[in-house]
Amino acid sequence: MDGARPAGGRILSNTVFSQWDSVRKYGGVVPEVAARAHVEKIDQVVERALDEAGIGVDALDGVAATAGPGLIGGVIVGVSFAKALALGAGKPFMALNHLEGHALTPRLVSDVAFPYLLLLVSGGHCQTLLVEGVGQYRRLGTTIDDAIGEAFDKTAKLMELGQPGGPAIEALAAKGDPRAVPLPVPFKGRPGLDFSFSGLKTAVRRAVQGDDGHRPEDIAASFQRVAFESLVDRTRRAAEALEAPLSALVVAGGVAANQALSQRLMTLGEDLGLPVVVPPAPLCTDNGAMMAWAGVERLRAGLVGSAARDGDGADDLSFAPRPRWPLDPDAPKSTGAGAAKA
Secondary structure (H helix, E strand, O other), X not given: OOOOOOOOOOOOOOOOOOOHHHXXXXXXXXXXXXHHHHHHHHHHHHHHHHHHHOOOHHHOOOEEEEEEOOOHHHHHHHHHHHHHHHHHHOOOEEEEEHHHHHHHHHHHHOOOOOOEEEEEEOOOOEEEEEEEEOOEEEEEEEEOOOOHHHHXXXXXXXXXXXOOHHHHHHHHHOOOOOXXXXXXXXXXOOOXXXXXXXXXXXXXXXXXXXXXXXXXXXXHHHHHHHHHHHHHHHHHHHHHHOOOOOOOEEEXXXXXXXXXXXXXXXXXXXXXXXXXXXXXXXXXXOOHHHHHHHHHHHHHOOOOOOOOOOOOOOOOOOOOOOOOOOOOOOOOOEEEOOEEEO
16 A cells, blocks of 8 residues: 555544643643543543444444553553453454554545655654555654753643643743743754754753743743744755655654744745645644554554564554654664653
């Protein structure tokens, strides 16, 4: 199926249970609270999804679930429920990498052919990848310390804007001067394709806690500008480093919902001569439809069964959830800031 243009999909249901209201008082997600919420709500969410779709379990072609990476408590709940549902209904079970859901979402909503360059930007990841086909991902660059979404959340926390931090920073930044606060552009012009945001977070903390009298809206606008300038610089370098022709520049992950980032990447796409594909905001943040679509892609490509991923048993009922699961397991570890990241 490599290089083929998919017929796309039609979303029959995309049910989401949000726990932000219950964890807001903690300033962010609490793993134990999140896992308990999964246990309490998963059967209701699945039942509502089937009701909204107007189908029963018998009409399903398979059952897919996120099996990692992520907070392991909630992942275990989801995988266990999906395994039981698949076993009881006699349907194939697919343990999916959460990042694969983001990587393939653009093909759900747009006519995107392989290969394409993916910028994956979320609370837990910041990577550029060459997507050559379903199950074929080559990592080009990754963060050596913090993810871009984590930097947004920490900045919002420093500024006491509440959570989730991304939308709060974006809204405040729209009222500020993006050049009022001198902040460093992480890794701009540096050789290589990796990212880094820990130094930027430190600079923001100094601006917030310093005596220069910077307005909060100017700090937010300046932070967002330099963070996105870094993303654009590293993505440009990744595109220029590839010799094979690309069909598109694709952006996915929760941070992709930011309109200012979309505008910057549209300009980059024009410079590179590439169409830019950004899924609708509800499909950028974590959602069930993107994982269902990844399951559809694997079914269409015949990548189902215990040998679907080089014999690692990823689609077998014995598969164990993984808190860490690189999309490109053959990529070299990126070392920096005293840590090694897969």
